[in-house]
Amino acid sequence: MAIVRPLVGRAANWRGILRRYSTVEAFTANLMASGEGGAMPVVGHDKMKKEFYIKMDRTSTEKAILQYDMYRKGYVDFYHTFVPEVYRGKGLAKHLAKAALDYAVEEDLKMKLTCTYLQKYTQDNPLPQYEERIVPS
DSSP states (O other): OGGGHHHHTTTTTHHHHHHTSSSHHHHHHHHHHHTGGGOOOOOEEETTTTEEEEESOSSOOOEEEEEEEEEETTEEEEEEEEOOGGGTTSSHHHHHHHHHHHHHHHTTOEEEEOSHHHHHHHHHSOOHHHHTTEEOO
């Protein structure tokens, strides 16, 4: 995961940092929330499952997801965003939303935003490249 990279330069301190947290998951959650070291969650894209995702850690299957469907040629419906309860409020859904919307722009897709989180995200981030691709639900 990308969060390890910022710690490499501080090899002498990493053991002390990890001792402050009871689990690696707690450390990861805190690191992503604080932005320490400029760490950003890595957003993956599984085209077969039609979802964008952020894995919580290497050993767990737990992940935040944004699901979509291609309902017509050139049209995508972003219909569901989910973040595990323990990781909510850390900005993970925002990263998923940006990755999904940027993908639609790159692929020149029209977007149907069935997901209420994405509707709110586009209202809060009214970028023309997003707005011109949104079709009514």
